[in-house]
Amino acid sequence: MTDERRPMLQAKGISKFFPGTVALDNVELTLHAGEIHALLGENGAGKSTLIKCLTGVYRRDGGMVVLDGTEVDPTSTHHSQTLGIGTVYQEVNLLPNLTVAENLYLGRQPMRGPFVDRRRMNAHARETLRDYGIRIDPAQPLATYSVAIQQVVAIARAVEMSGKVLILDEPTASLDHDEVQLLFSVIRRLKDRGLAVVFITHFLDQVFDICDCATVLRNGQVVGRLDLATASRNDVISLMLGRQLAAQVRAPKPETAGKPLLQIEGLQKTGMLGSFNLDLHEGEVIGLAGLLGSGRTEAANLIFGAVKADQGKLRLRGKDIQVRNPRDAVAHGFALCPEDRKTDGIVGELSVRDNIVLALQARQGWMRKVPRKKVDAIAEHYVRTLDIRLANLDMPIRLLSGGNQQKALLARWLATDPDFLILDEPTRGIDIGAHAEIIALIGRLQQDGMALLVASSEMEELVAYASRVIVLRDRNQVKELTGDEITSENIIRAIAADPRMEVAE
Amino acid sequence: MIRSTHLPLIVTLATFVLAYALCAWQYPAMLSLRVVANLLTDNAFLGIVAVGMTFVILSGGIDLSVGSVIAFTGVFLAVVLRDTTMHPLMAFALVLVITSAFGAAMGSIIHYLEMPPFIVTLAGMFLARGAAYVLSTDSVPITHEFYDALQQVYWKTASGGRFRLIGGVMILTFLVGIVVAHRTRFGQNVYALGGGSATSRLMGVPVASTTIGIYAISGGLAGLAGIVFSLYTSAGYSLATVGVELDAIAAVVIGGTLLTGGFGFIAGTFFGILIMGLIQTYIVFDGTLSSWWTKIVIGGLLFAFILLQKGLTWASTARRKAATGFVTPS
Numbered sequence: 001m002t003d004e005r006r007p008m009l010q011a012k013g014i015s016k017f018f019p020g021t022v023a024l025d026n027v028e029l030t031l032h033a034g035e036i037h038a039l040l041g042e043n044g045a046g047k048s049t050l051i052k053c054l055t056g057v058y059r060r061d062g063g064m065v066v067l068d069g070t071e072v073d074p075t076s077t078h079h080s081q082t083l084g085i086g087t088v089y090q091e092v093n094l095l096p097n098l099t100v101a102e103n104l105y106l107g108r109q110p111m112r113g114p115f116v117d118r119r120r121m122n123a124h125a126r127e128t129l130r131d132y133g134i135r136i137d138p139a140q141p142l143a144t145y146s147v148a149i150q151q152v153v154a155i156a157r158a159v160e161m162s163g164k165v166l167i168l169d170e171p172t173a174s175l176d177h178d179e180v181q182l183l184f185s186v187i188r189r190l191k192d193r194g195l196a197v198v199f200i201t202h203f204l205d206q207v208f209d210i211c212d213c214a215t216v217l218r219n220g221q222v223v224g225r226l227d228l229a230t231a232s233r234n235d236v237i238s239l240m241l242g243r244q245l246a247a248q249v250r251a252p253k254p255e256t257a258g259k260p261l262l263q264i265e266g267l268q269k270t271g272m273l274g275s276f277n278l279d280l281h282e283g284e285v286i287g288l289a290g291l292l293g294s295g296r297t298e299a300a301n302l303i304f305g306a307v308k309a310d311q312g313k314l315r316l317r318g319k320d321i322q323v324r325n326p327r328d329a330v331a332h333g334f335a336l337c338p339e340d341r342k343t344d345g346i347v348g349e350l351s352v353r354d355n356i357v358l359a360l361q362a363r364q365g366w367m368r369k370v371p372r373k374k375v376d377a378i379a380e381h382y383v384r385t386l387d388i389r390l391a392n393l394d395m396p397i398r399l400l401s402g403g404n405q406q407k408a409l410l411a412r413w414l415a416t417d418p419d420f421l422i423l424d425e426p427t428r429g430i431d432i433g434a435h436a437e438i439i440a441l442i443g444r445l446q447q448d449g450m451a452l453l454v455a456s457s458e459m460e461e462l463v464a465y466a467s468r469v470i471v472l473r474d475r476n477q478v479k480e481l482t483g484d485e486i487t488s489e490n491i492i493r494a495i496a497a498d499p500r501m502e503v504a505e
Numbered sequence: 506m507i508r509s510t511h512l513p514l515i516v517t518l519a520t521f522v523l524a525y526a527l528c529a530w531q532y533p534a535m536l537s538l539r540v541v542a543n544l545l546t547d548n549a550f551l552g553i554v555a556v557g558m559t560f561v562i563l564s565g566g567i568d569l570s571v572g573s574v575i576a577f578t579g580v581f582l583a584v585v586l587r588d589t590t591m592h593p594l595m596a597f598a599l600v601l602v603i604t605s606a607f608g609a610a611m612g613s614i615i616h617y618l619e620m621p622p623f624i625v626t627l628a629g630m631f632l633a634r635g636a637a638y639v640l641s642t643d644s645v646p647i648t649h650e651f652y653d654a655l656q657q658v659y660w661k662t663a664s665g666g667r668f669r670l671i672g673g674v675m676i677l678t679f680l681v682g683i684v685v686a687h688r689t690r691f692g693q694n695v696y697a698l699g700g701g702s703a704t705s706r707l708m709g710v711p712v713a714s715t716t717i718g719i720y721a722i723s724g725g726l727a728g729l730a731g732i733v734f735s736l737y738t739s740a741g742y743s744l745a746t747v748g749v750e751l752d753a754i755a756a757v758v759i760g761g762t763l764l765t766g767g768f769g770f771i772a773g774t775f776f777g778i779l780i781m782g783l784i785q786t787y788i789v790f791d792g793t794l795s796s797w798w799t800k801i802v803i804g805g806l807l808f809a810f811i812l813l814q815k816g817l818t819w820a821s822t823a824r825r826k827a828a829t830g831f832v833t834p835s
Contacts, residue, residue, distance in 0.1 A: 078710070
């Protein structure tokens with residue numbers, strides 16, 4: 001990083017205000033060609049807002065952007081694309097109804113006269129995607145492929161479009177290890193090609209793995225710039241949090257489990273999950289480990305009745321129960337925080353308050369409205385105890401950052417005071433601070449005697465709080481680890497025991 | 506390999522063939538070219554407006570104003586040709602500009618004011634109908650030698666059927682519509698909007714110009730349908746074509762286009778129109794059935810097609826779980 005090099009992109013004094021909050025305050029960002037730049041910060045620190053200001057989704061309220069020596073003012077994503085700034089957002093932002101090739105080339109299709117040259121478009125798409133390690137028929141609708149493939153297509157699209165700057169906003173959130181490595185090799189190639197890459201992620205390992213330098217945001221301000229060749233993890237974390245994180249987050253584990261709560265026998269559904277058995281006690285945290293598509297989410301949904309099982313028996317405190325739908329599950333004191341909070345969790349247009357009391361109200365029945373005073377008390381209680389950061393309770397929940405949405409969802413279910421809480425990827429896509437808080441919260445709930453089932457793809461996390469870990473592979477229960485057996489190595493070994501699993505997904 | 510997105514089109518086609526076969530089996534006379542010619546002529550204006558409607562629905566919108574716009578066009582032409590010396594061709598051009606601009610204005614309101622298309626085009630429906638009343642509340646006959654000349658343009662088959670100009674205009678409209686929808690950037694943008702307008706915007710689709718363009722096309726084609734309708738009836742009447750927008754929507758859905766947008770084909774709409782026309786022809790041939798049976802059968806068909814779409818959506822999500830395509834890089 002030499003100063004005499006002209007930066008590829010320079011953002012100076014960027015400011016952005018939202019009603020009630022200052023989202024960005026005088027932010028500076030400098031990107032050089034052939035450099036992978038990490039943009040770090042907690043949820044709500046302003047990373048996404050900064051990206052949206054750079055790519056024209058939001059108009060900035062102050063500051064200037066200089067791209068390759070000329071001042072630019074992108075007014076739309078389309079405009080920023082033509083300028084050379086390509087972006088891949090956190091969620092796969094492609095159109096499932098169009099074909100893979102159409103998605104790749106939307107807006108810049110190869111033309112023959114006034115017409116789109118489909119044959120050439122499909123051929124190009126096939127070749128391009130082969131470079132990314134996927135061999136698919138690009139003439140098929142995108143929706144026929146798995147999320148992982150859709151994500152790779154999204155990245156390929158942004159890479160093909162951006163000549164100068166590529167912004168990756170949590171691109172690895174839904175990819176498994178092999179896919180991440182594949183992606184990294186592609187990013188490194190692009191770096192060699194001279195692109196300036198912005199990489200946003202909450203996986204610090206990946207930051208040190210691939211990035212050259214980092215800019216850290218906190219509360220809308222730049223709190224530091226680091227050269228990652230010399231900086232340590234602690235440097236980064238302390239900048240992000242403004243406080244030293246304990247060396248390792250480890251929730252206390254009770255020695256003995258409480259009374260038996262729930263027994264699951266032979267729960268299964270063809271094509272989703274093979275026979276699943278589980279003995280659950282009060283005050284126990286069961287981890288569900290496995291690769292993407294191994295059946296973690298399916299297990300959670302089947303237990304909760306969100307998907308109807310083909311067969312299987314559930315016994316709650318010794319009595320047989322029927323869980324045919326989530327309503328039954330809630331009535332029995334179950335709660336589920338789903339994996340995809342955008343589509344299955346939050347009701348984006350409703351206020352944070354309404355989102356928090358939603359499950360409680362649903363359990364009470366619509367005829368008996370929860371009194372406003374109680375609603376306010378509950379919402380304020382959880383906002384305080386879970387440290388949900390918001391301007392006010394009336395703002396639509398979609399305006400909150402990912403981690404805060406997740407906390408609000410947790411609050412929704414905690415408000416129903418469940419006996420059994422299922423968390424599906426509770427820490428996906430949220431920052432390290434919120435991560436630590438959620439892990440600590442799991443520990444607290446466990447001590448209060450709640451039984452938890454947590455599906456997660458982060459081994460360290462499971463090791464930190466699980467009293468038992470069930471490993472899933474190919475939609476089957478393959479191993480159960482208890483006590484000292486629970487280590488990252490053992491979990492990985494159990495997952496990888498079958499050589500066929502090298503081909504992930 | 507048959508794509509799941511093609512299946513509704515195939516079902517529509519099969520429905521048409523089956524229905525026609527049944528009709529022909531019962532009334533062999535329905536196989537004649539004369540029936541085919543009448544099918545095209547009688548449904549010309551509906552077909553043209555349904556092309557525009559297909560674009561609108563593909564983009565995830567709806568256009569309720571088209572029936573009124575057709576009536577307005579008819580009255581406008583009749584009044585202009587009666588009261589001025591303007592040549593019909595000039596009047597055609599003028600009315601097409603007016604109706605396209607009307608559609609574009611609705612598109613702008615939908616986009617810039619972020620209003621639901623349903624409300625905006627509902628307002629447009631009342632506006633256009635009102636404008637027609639203002640011009641004339643009576644049926645105004647059109648008598649102009651140019652109209653007579655156009656009405657005399659037909660190709661007569663041996664059996665006495667007449668393929669008229671307006672049927673040809675409809676087929677041409679469909680052909681152009683198919684090319685625009687499937688072979689141009691604009692067409693892809695329309696499908697993209699139907700897949701999700703927020704995502705489309707992030708992907709750089711010019712949402713504003715596409716939305717405005719879609720409703721301008723729908724308005725313009727409603728104008729063209731109005732011209733065709735005036736040729737068909739030789740009159741302009743402000744009470745004509747009430748509810749045609751609903752017939753057009755029905756044709757689009759029976760043609761296999763998903764009402765929520767994003768999936769469908771212009772060609773499907775063509776067969777949707779033919780199926781609806783066929784039902785009417787059958788009732789005419791039968792002679793004893795009330796013409797309201799048309800509505801009942803169309804209602805049943807619509808319901809069946811919506812069920813089919815639901816089933817296909819369900820099937821395609823089920824299939825997706827099993828689909829893999831990853832190869833590890835060697």
